[in-house]
Amino acid sequence: MEDEIASMGAVIGASLAGVKSMTATSGPGFSLMQENLGYACIAEVPCVVVNVMRGGPSTGLPTNPSQGDVMQARWGTHGDHPIIVLAVSTVLDCFEITVQAFNLSEIYRVPVIILSDETVAHTRETVTLPSLDGIQVIDRVSPTMPSEWYIPYEGNSRGVPTMAAFGEGYRCHVTGLIHDEHGFPTQGSDEIGEFISRLHRKITQGFHEIQMTRAFMTADAEVAVIAYGSVTRSARQAVREAREQGIKAGLMQLITLFPFPRRSVESLLNQCRAVLVPEMNMGQISREVKRVNQSPCRVKKYNRIDGGVIAPDEISRELEKM
Numbered sequence: 001m002e003d004e005i006a007s008m009g010a011v012i013g014a015s016l017a018g019v020k021s022m023t024a025t026s027g028p029g030f031s032l033m034q035e036n037l038g039y040a041c042i043a044e045v046p047c048v049v050v051n052v053m054r055g056g057p058s059t060g061l062p063t064n065p066s067q068g069d070v071m072q073a074r075w076g077t078h079g080d081h082p083i084i085v086l087a088v089s090t091v092l093d094c095f096e097i098t099v100q101a102f103n104l105s106e107i108y109r110v111p112v113i114i115l116s117d118e119t120v121a122h123t124r125e126t127v128t129l130p131s132l133d134g135i136q137v138i139d140r141v142s143p144t145m146p147s148e149w150y151i152p153y154e155g156n157s158r159g160v161p162t163m164a165a166f167g168e169g170y171r172c173h174v175t176g177l178i179h180d181e182h183g184f185p186t187q188g189s190d191e192i193g194e195f196i197s198r199l200h201r202k203i204t205q206g207f208h209e210i211q212m213t214r215a216f217m218t219a220d221a222e223v224a225v226i227a228y229g230s231v232t233r234s235a236r237q238a239v240r241e242a243r244e245q246g247i248k249a250g251l252m253q254l255i256t257l258f259p260f261p262r263r264s265v266e267s268l269l270n271q272c273r274a275v276l277v278p279e280m281n282m283g284q285i286s287r288e289v290k291r292v293n294q295s296p297c298r299v300k301k302y303n304r305i306d307g308g309v310i311a312p313d314e315i316s317r318e319l320e321k322m
Contacts, residue, residue: 004029008036011047015040016174018165020102024050027069028059030076037111038077039176041199044153044161046105046112046140048098053117053229055307064307065118067229070284073113074258080196082203084112084210085258088120089232092127097255103138104210108202109160115257117280119230119309143170153181155194159202203259211261214253217243221250223322224272226265226289228254231278231310238315249319257285262292269297274322278302278310298322 001007007023014021025033030051040047053069055061069076073085084104088094094116101112143150143162152172153161161181164170173183178195180186203210217239218224227235232253242249252268254261269275269289275297277286286301293299302318304310 004032005036008033008040008049011049012036012040012043012045015045015047016166018168020046020048020106022048022050022098022102024052026052026054026062027056027066030069030072034072034077037083038079038081040111041077041079041081041083042176042178043174044109044163044199045174046102046109046163048101048105048112048114050098050114050116052121053115055305061307063118065230065280065309066305066307067115067117067231067280067284068305069115070257070281073115082110082200083258084108084110084203084256085115086112086212086255087115087228087257089229089253090120090127091123091125092129093255094120095127095129099135099137100212103136104206106138106140107160108206108210109140109163110203115229117229123230142168147171151181152183153179153195155181155198159198159205207259207263210256211259211264212255213261213264214255216251216253218250218252218268218271220248221268221272222248223274223276223319224250224252224268225276225278225315225319226252226254226268226285227278228257228285229280231280234310234312235278235315237312238319241312241316242319245320247319254285260288260292265289266292266294269293269299270295272297274298274300276300276302276315276318276322278315278318280304280310 011021055064055066105112140163147169150170177185180191225235239249239251283301290299
């Protein structure tokens with residue numbers, strides 16, 4: 001397409017026509033996608049968007065890494081909407097987590113954002129891909145009732161309506177306005193309240209499979225690092241070095257950034273006396289960690305905003321101080 005605005009529109013149209021669809025961009029293009037992302041949220045159109053973060057705002061630092069788009073991924077488009085945001089840290093993650101992103105998108109009829117960063121995007125490494133038979137691919141639930149019975153946005157126990165593809169004989173009105181269960185715009189407060197509540201309910205009911213983290217040496221950890229994206233790789237090396245020095249360190253990698261995996265993070269905070277959150281921004285996820293911290297655990301942030309990566313020795317020094 002000629003730009004990211006049109007690209008997002010094409011992705012929405014392709015998904016409505018019944019196929020899995022995605023697009024990828026970096027920060028400035030991601031900004032252009034926000035209005036149509038709101039359209040996808042309210043029309044419950046499953047799709048995947050990759051944002052390779054770099055320094056900004058504006059066109060920023062085109063070849064330098066950053067993690068400055070975290071909150072934009074969650075709140076960039078208008079309205080009080082739910083969305084799923086995942087983060088990748090390795091080349092293998094880019095494969096495996098993208099598959100998971102498509103599955104979650106299809107299960108919950110919601111856009112899924114994958115946050116990468118320049119370091120991950122330009123990494124070249126050998127990986128072993130699973131066999132096709134070992135990859136779980138989940139498709140959206142299609143209607144089975146006669147076409148005249150089909151109600152395109154009808155609620156159910158899961159909060160996720162069945163989804164017919166255009167051209168299959170089912171009538172569906174798609175709009176960017178808040179709509180009733182037939183898809184037509186509404187100003188009725190009861191219908192509006194039920195609609196917005198259902199959008200949030202379908203995600204909260206799926207926390208158990210949406211919120212993903214990975215633990216590394218956390219079983220007996222007294223201090224820990226919470227990281228995501230390329231910083232995870234530096235943190236893993238730093239934790240290994242800390243262990244060699246007798247420091248009981250551990251690492252929690254956040255795969256899901258939003259909905260924020262509060263239960264897993266709280267468990268680690270309750271276990272440790274101090275936690276370090278290194279980020280290539282001013283502290284967008286460290287604020288979330290501090291928000292859910294109800295324990296005596298001290299949460300310390302470490303930030304780089306100069307377009308440089310956070311190296312293992314930087315994290316090692318912070319762990320030694322802690």
